[in-house]
Amino acid sequence: MQIGQALSGASLPVAYGPVRARGNNLINQQLADNSRVALYILGEGVWDGIDRLWINGKLANAADTTLVHFHNGFDGTLGAGLAPSSNGGDQLVDNFWSLLPANFQPLTFSRKAYLMVHAPADPQAPSNTLDVIGDYRTARVRIFDATGAQTAFQYSLNPAWQILDLVLRQMLQREWTAAGAAAGGGDLSAAQKARINFQSFKTCADICDTVLASGAKTFEGGVAYPSMAGLPQALNQLAMLSQTYLLEQSGQITLLPDEARASTFVMTSAHITAGSFEASKSQLRGAQNRFIGTFNDLQAQKNADIDTVGNVGLSRTANVVTVKVPAGQVHGFLANDNVDIVNPTDASFAGTITVATVIDARTFTGAQTGANATSGGGYVGTTVSRFAQRTKVIDHEAHQLAVGQRGLALTPTYKRVPVSIDFGNNTMERVERILNFIKVRNLGADTTPYIAPFTATIQASAYRWTRSATC
Amino acid sequence: MPRALPGGMSADVAKLAAFASIALLDLQTVDGTQYFWTDNNYSQYQSRLTGALQTYSPWLKTVGPLTLSRDFTTDGGDLIIQNLSGNTIDRDVAAALKNHEFEGALAILRIWLPLFADAALEFHGYISEQKPNDEEVTFRLLQLADFSQFNIAEDVISELCTWRYKSAQCGSTGSAIVCNKQFPTCKDGTHNAQERFNGVLASPPASAVVNPPPVVTTIVGAGNTDTFAPHPNLTVNPTSAGTPARNTGFRGLDFE
DSSP states (O other): OEEOOOOTTOBOOEEESEEEEOOEEEEEEEOTTSOEEEEEEEEESOEEEEEEEEETTEEEOTTOTTTEEEEOOOOOOTTSOSSOOBSSSSSSOBGGGGGSOTTSOOOOOTTEEEEEEEEOOOTTOSSSSOOEEEEEEEEEEEEEOTTSOEEEEEEOOOHHHHHHHHHIIIIIOOSOOHHHHHSTTOSOOHHHHTTBOHHHHHHHHHHHHOBOTTSOBSSOOBEEESSOEEHHHHHHHHHHHHTEEEEEETTEEEEEEOSOOOOSOOOOTTTBOTTOOEEEOTTSTTOOOEEEEEEEESSOOOSEEOOOTTTTSEEEETTEEEEEOOTTOOOOOOTTOEEEEESOSSGGGOEEEEEEEEEETTEEEEEOOSOSEEEOOSEEEEGGGTTEEEEEEEEOHHHHHHTOOOOTTOOOOOOOOEEEEEEEEEOHHHHHHHHHHHHHHHHOOOOSSOOOOOEEEOOBOBTTBOOOOOO | OOOOOOTTHHHHHHHSOTTOOEEEEEEEOTTOOEEEEESSSSEEEEOTTTSSEEEEBSOEEEEOOOBOOSSSSOOEEEEEEEOOOBOSSOBHHHHHHHHSOOTTOEEEEEEEETTTTEEEEEEEEEEEEEEEOSSEEEEEEEESSOGGGOEESOOBOOSSOOSOTTSTTTOOOOSOSOOOOOHHHHHSTTTOOGGGOOOOOOOOOGGGOOSOOSOBSOOOOOTTOSSOOOOTTOOBOTTTTTSOOOTTOOOOOOOO
16 A cells, blocks of 8 residues: 555555555755755554665665664653764664754654655755655554464564454554563563453464465455554454454454364254244345455565476575576566565575576576576566556356346346455465455355355344354 | 252242243442442352452342344343432432443353353343432443454554553653653653653754755654745745645655
8 A cells, every 4th residue: 555645634554565655745945065864754653674775766775874864762861961962773863954944943753663764966866855655564463373473573473463453453452662662571461461362362373374385375465554544444444355354252353264163162042042943045136146356465576487497497506596488478677676586486586586687588696595497387576566556346247147037038147246355465376265255255156056155143042142143 | 960059049949930030230330439239139149350259249130131143242131220229318329320330340240040140141241321210220241352443553643651550551651640651751860761751752853954855745844943944955846845844754755
């Protein structure tokens, strides 16, 4: 998700996982040498860091402290004063303030992740406005073991830990310090921990982290909220992205995976109130049967395929990888381009390389640390093409046909009732997988003949409590 | 294998059918006042609030039904409390409502199985929507993790600090009792938390702005004036020229 610019009164964005953001430009001062000092508020801390930064459309060296200072959004250091003293990595006052006129009041922007740049004059800039865009690793979150012992406070793409962080940040631990959260053992009291079923969160986190045959984790990604939203909407989105659901059981907030599991109780006729069993399909008429998943693609868009394993599309020798695209295709890259290798058969080749040499239109090389190996498959694309807005549409054709009667002597047609779902920052494979899960879970198997699922209501004498169940 | 009943339980069991359940409600108002109510007779049970044996008063008339769901709708149900006990001037529950604020009170409801000295269901919630009448009072019991009452990205970028004074984020240990959230206040010796100030201050006067970019769609915060007064060196997008400045103190340059 791209975080657009906003001014006073705008929400301070909250983000999880990887995002591409411009930020809220609060200072843009041109100096006598035509260089500029600019400050961008990014979001609520603590953010982890920068993956890539582009200034005026050119990839910048984010580690160059004469150019860029990233501040994670820690709490300001009490007693440290407001004299410029920092090149980033903390929440002291940035050294670039000393380049600004004296009547600018230096600040720490406590608990705000922000970027300060000192961009030299750039005659080759595509426009006369300063444009700074970054790929950022956003919120650091608390991570626990099954017993509730905090094991880390770190950046995570795991939706289970992101859900827990939302619950802690918004409900249980609203007043906290970054230092406390990062301290050994964390900052939650025993009473606060008693409100969380850590075993359940750990189980879900492990499921999310399970690596599939494709090499991708089962569920991971990122979401960003550049403006205020209801917590249920945010939790609902993250739960959807991880196929989990959140309950409060006996005072404990519990995250459960939405998956097949063993029965814990067999309800028989002895439990069911006579005549209370009802099974209907009443909700099917207006049911959504076209699922439109929108997301920003975490993977680069394809420039060219990588040749097959048999044709040695990928070869790594002495920490230099050679990439070859199939006959009939050209890669189109130039030296120093940043290129992503996506979904190779051997996952150790996946990642970003900088093009060192362009051997020919089909072959190029780049540095990549790893054991000597050969592989192939997947594709290559530019790193800058990540976060492209993409859409995946999944239809339940059997249901569309079932509700598509047109009239006498007319065959039913496919009647579509669409629903759009925001998957944040994700991948096509994962979005497709989750959409298929939602499709089948809501409407049953997309097969012919179509048998729609029942919705059943049962009243049972469980000590005067009424529960409803859907099956 | 025979199981010894907890003290005081035998009498209850004798009154009840084998698997009959009772409701136990532990309630604590924001001012710390605690109440222990049941739909059974006066009896002592181990409290979830205190961990000790407490006498539960038979004030609960009916409990629930509770509606529980797996989506993000708030779980909850109604509690009906008797409002008959007390004296002719002040009934017990009416007096409690008069003297203590029950809105938001922490409530732990247990469906208790006396035979097993264990809860079949435990529901942690808070009280809302108290509706008293002559003979009974209805409370709405809502799920404690009531997500619908919270927002995300709720903090705003402002020229004032948004921390609660002396909160963990504020960090002030100053002698001042209150804070007006402005930077000069934060900076003074009685607050002394300038490094934790999270507001964004007004930009410097327009005279300090030198050669800003020529294409600008939004310019605000020219000093302390409410009048839009761009610096002569500024080239302003015609669509925003002459519009009143927002007194935000921001010098916002919108590049979109």
